Amino acid sequence: MNLTCVIVEDLQVAADFLVRCCQKSGQVDVKGHFTNAEEALTYLNANTIDLIFLDVEMPGSTGFELLDQLMYSPKVILTTSKTEYAYNAFEYKVTDFLKKPFTYQRFTEALQKAIDAGETTVPSTNGDSTVSDHIFIKSDGKLVRLNNQDILYIESMGDYVKFVTIDKKYITHNTIKSLEEKVNKKFFMKVHRSYIINLLKIDDIRENDLFIKGIEIPISKAHKSEVLRRLNII
Amino acid sequence: MDGRFSAEKFKFNEKIDVRFLHSLYEDDYPYIEEVFGTTLRELTASQQQIELAYKAGDITGLKKAVHKIKPSFGFVGLMETQESCRQFEDACLAATTLGQLTIQYQQLTGILEDSRKVVESEHQKLKRFNTGL
Numbered sequence: 001m002n003l004t005c006v007i008v009e010d011l012q013v014a015a016d017f018l019v020r021c022c023q024k025s026g027q028v029d030v031k032g033h034f035t036n037a038e039e040a041l042t043y044l045n046a047n048t049i050d051l052i053f054l055d056v057e058m059p060g061s062t063g064f065e066l067l068d069q070l071m072y073s074p075k076v077i078l079t080t081s082k083t084e085y086a087y088n089a090f091e092y093k094v095t096d097f098l099k100k101p102f103t104y105q106r107f108t109e110a111l112q113k114a115i116d117a118g119e120t121t122v123p124s125t126n127g128d129s130t131v132s133d134h135i136f137i138k139s140d141g142k143l144v145r146l147n148n149q150d151i152l153y154i155e156s157m158g159d160y161v162k163f164v165t166i167d168k169k170y171i172t173h174n175t176i177k178s179l180e181e182k183v184n185k186k187f188f189m190k191v192h193r194s195y196i197i198n199l200l201k202i203d204d205i206r207e208n209d210l211f212i213k214g215i216e217i218p219i220s221k222a223h224k225s226e227v228l229r230r231l232n233i234i
Numbered sequence: 235m236d237g238r239f240s241a242e243k244f245k246f247n248e249k250i251d252v253r254f255l256h257s258l259y260e261d262d263y264p265y266i267e268e269v270f271g272t273t274l275r276e277l278t279a280s281q282q283q284i285e286l287a288y289k290a291g292d293i294t295g296l297k298k299a300v301h302k303i304k305p306s307f308g309f310v311g312l313m314e315t316q317e318s319c320r321q322f323e324d325a326c327l328a329a330t331t332l333g334q335l336t337i338q339y340q341q342l343t344g345i346l347e348d349s350r351k352v353v354e355s356e357h358q359k360l361k362r363f364n365t366g367l
Contacts, residue, residue, distance in 0.1 A: 011302060013272045013309045017258075020265070057301055081305040081320075100305035103257045 002026075003114065005051040007033045008040040008066065009079060010058045014100050018053050018079065021107040028111065037061035045071050045200055046149055048133050051095075051114050056080040056088075067092055071186035071199075075114045135183065137163060139170040146170070148187045152201045152212045154179060156194040164215075191227055192220045199230055244363050246311070247352050255311035267360035273306045274357055277350045280306075284346070288332070288339055296335070297326035300342070307349060310356070315349040318342060 034040035096110035287295035
């Protein structure tokens, strides 16, 4: 199966060349091209991608700042014209480092390293749910798959919890305390003893409440500083 | 330079490192034409950014603009221009005032303009070559 990738690169000729290399390899599907880190981050936190071809110096945030804010750890191949970033590349455990302009031969070497590095760090169905991109819940006598990106929040109802998704609500026998350990912590966090929310779904925060699709959710004092720390506040 | 590549297929400007160009694109001339066209557009925009940053006395912005365009020259085989950009970036890092960059800036803008003309001329030649004119 092909790797999925995005290209984060503000130089068009370099991005075009990367797309060409990916197509020529037949081993990578390019899911998108972004010319700045902010747009890439929005996409990457909503979509699980295997590999990022990442420029370092771009308008706005740098490639390393993007990696700091990413909620999972795809493989990364840095594309830069500066060898000075090699140390940072090592620190960020990137798969490889392509100095622009690079040849197709050099590209394939880097790609092979990414392929050899194995699965991306967001495993699927049978993986640990704390790093998976979905969960299964028991509801109405069946197991229902809920993708993390579709869940808005989870609310306590005594011995039951309510999963609120974009278009449906599911009630299941469970507790917030138990779920806190089981959900993917990259996406979800407990903000109150009765609520776990999807960080990507927060529309705004006012005082001690946050709002998701118009629903007001309290933030406890104990969790407020952590909520603010996890947000992408510029 | 690789005479075999240029003589058999297309005669590039002598400033272009044909061997390196061949290592990137082999003999895919329609794609090479595309690369030169894209680079030409990016060069024109970057030259304006470089000028604006210099006029504003913004050394960081100047360095960023030169850094951005630097690899473009590599993609069209203008390795010496790429190296000039690298040297100018280093000069920007070392400079504390814009005055310290004046001479190098003038040299660089001359090099960039000459290089832009080469890219433009090669792009036109490639267009004619690829359409068989």
